Amino acid sequence: AQTVTQSQPEMSVQEAETVTLSCTYDTSENNYYLFWYKQPPSRQMILVIRQEAYKQQNATENRFSVNFQKAAKSFSLKISDSQLGDTAMYFCAFMRGDQFYFGTGTSLTVIP
Amino acid sequence: DSGVTQTPKHLITATGQRVTLRCSPRSGDLSVYWYQQSLDQGLQFLIQYYNGEERAKGNILERFSAQQFPDLHSELNLSSLELGDSALYFCASSSRSRGEEKLFFGSGTQLSVL
Numbered sequence: 001a002q003t004v005t006q007s008q009p010e011m012s013v014q015e016a017e018t019v020t021l022s023c024t025y026d027t028s029e030n031n032y033y034l035f036w037y038k039q040p041p042s043r044q045m046i047l048v049i050r051q052e053a054y055k056q057q058n059a060t061e062n063r064f065s066v067n068f069q070k071a072a073k074s075f076s077l078k079i080s081d082s083q084l085g086d087t088a089m090y091f092c093a094f095m096r097g098d099q100f101y102f103g104t105g106t107s108l109t110v111i112p
Numbered sequence: 113d114s115g116v117t118q119t120p121k122h123l124i125t126a127t128g129q130r131v132t133l134r135c136s137p138r139s140g141d142l143s144v145y146w147y148q149q150s151l152d153q154g155l156q157f158l159i160q161y162y163n164g165e166e167r168a169k170g171n172i173l174e175r176f177s178a179q180q181f182p183d184l185h186s187e188l189n190l191s192s193l194e195l196g197d198s199a200l201y202f203c204a205s206s207s208r209s210r211g212e213e214k215l216f217f218g219s220g221t222q223l224s225v226l
Contacts, residue, residue, distance in 0.1 A: 045217035
């Protein structure tokens with residue numbers, strides 16, 4: 001069975017600073033996808049970034065980037081130049097076939 | 113806009129009642145997923161349908177049921193409602209098309225059981 005672990009229930013960061021959210025997963029599969037979803041106070045689920053496991057290059061989306069370590073089964077999210085609008089719950093997710101598995105989330109607060 | 117439509121956005125009802133939540137997936141997406149999120153909690157997977165057939169089942173109570181219709185829209189039926197069923201219910205859809213392997217979420221239905 002696939003599991004996704006987010007070991008940081010809460011984090012905070014000063015505005016304009018950089019923060020890294022951790023995620024580890026457990027799978028015996030070789031081909032899969034990893035995601036970070038953001039849930040702001042509006043509670044809408046927003047896709048932040050997507051990584052294909054067969055690609056060694058780390059995905060980036062503007063201020064968001066990942067550090068994908070396949071052997072270590074680690075998929076961390078780095079947010080650069082943090083903005084107040086980044087305050088949200090962040091969920092790490094794993095996809096294999098058409099099955100999705102979510103972590104328990106990390107609540108991030110950006111402090112002005 | 114994710115392209116996934118959920119109705120209604122808000123629903124207030126009483127204990128013991130039955131409600132139906134509706135979801136229209138993105139055009140062309142065959143898979144529909146239902147999730148429950150209680151306040152300050154993570155996402156609990158309830159059930160998945162693929163092209164009208166049940167594909168996977170998660171922590172769905174026996175009082176809850178779902179179906180996906182030929183036009184691919186889906187309904188989640190919640191019956192004998194309890195206070196603890198108050199939550200945000202998400203529908204999501206996905207595609208197996210290359211480059212589209214991701215979940216698209218609707219905006220959710222906020223259910224309040226009083």
